[in-house]
Amino acid sequence: MRRYLALFLPFLPTERWRSPQGGVAPDEVSPFALVERKNNAHRLYALNSAALDQGLAPGLTLADARARLPQLRVADADRRADRELLLSLAAHCELYTPLTALDEPHGLALDVTGCAHLFGGEAGLLALVGKNLAALGFSARAALASTPDGARALARFSSGGVFSPDEAAEAVARLPLAALEVEDEILLALSRAGLKTIGDLASRPSRAFAARFGADFPRKIERLLGREDLRLTPLRPPPDCMVERHFA
Known part of the structure; x- marks a missing residue:
């Protein structure tokens, strides 16, 4: 296993800026956010815990964020x-x-x-x-x-x-539908059907989900519940297995 x-x-992202290399003094109390230009507006990309506690969220425009929280400190995001x-x-x-x-x-x-x-x-x-x-x-x-x-x-x-394995399946079944990490339209359709948790999906026939959301959708549920192991691809490939035998 x-x-x-x-x-x-x-x-x-914000902890990278809080590091000595980032140049921003460590400060958990002051709201801090990283911004990037998206859809012709500067939007919040990442926030520290203090900014989240003030009700800000990624995707919010910088103008709206500043209107809500004038003392918000910002810096440019750097995804690379x-x-x-x-x-x-x-x-x-x-x-x-x-x-x-x-x-x-x-x-x-x-x-x-x-x-x-x-x-x-x-x-x-x-x-x-x-x-x-x-x-x-x-x-x-x-x-x-x-x-x-x-x-x-x-x-x-x-x-x-x-x-x-059993504990993981039970814990995943209690997770919200957001754990599927699918498009908002799919989450909205599922919630309108009265489904709230991964366990609600697991108890329903998979054919209906496949017909509505594609064949990959039931497999995503199976992988979340631990019924299918999709191996990860490591950054460093494992070395080839080599066997040596010495003769006199």
């Missing part, structure tokens, strides 16, 4: 720098497993099959990864499950933790 560790860094940072964090995570991959946006996926015992078990591994990321200045939520899709959903839409 394979085991996957998903890491979600929800404040990675965010990705380079994520790549460096993926390299850092090779301390725990050679099989690491990007899980964008702002996440990492690690295949930790057979590795956890080196770090005091799965709970010990989770604690160590969180501690080391915090020491680097990044907050993260982590979930460990038997499929990468299930681990991702639990890291992004729950408080995370270590989940056995």
Whole structure:
């Protein structure tokens, strides 16, 4: 049975700016946002926790945000720098497993099959990864499950933790429909039908969903529930297996 560790860094862009390299002094109290030009307007791309607590959200125009919160501090977003940072964090995570991959946006996926015992078990591994990321200045939520899709959903839409296959299926079933990470139109259609959680979808025939939303939709549900393992592609390909035998 394979085991996957998903890491979600929800404040990675703003925490990059808060780092010494970013040039902005660490300040959790002051609302801070990164902006980018989109649809002929400057819009919020990423926010720190203080800005989120004030009711701001990504996608809001800068003019609206400033009207609501005049003291908002802003800087230009840099998606390339965010990705380079994520790549460096993926390299850092090779301390725990050679099989690491990007899980964008702002996440990492690690295949930790057979590795956890080196770090005091799965709970010990989770604690160590969180501690080391915090020491680097990044907050993260982590979930460990038997499929990468299930681990991702639990890291992004729950408080995370270590989940056995049965526990992961039960926890994913309780997640909101947003864990599907599909278009807003699909979420609206599902909510209008009275469906609220992943478990509500799992209890319905998959044919109806396939006919309405495409053949991939039921497979997405299966992967979230841990019934299908779609292996991740690591950034560093695993080495070829080589066997040597010496004769006299």
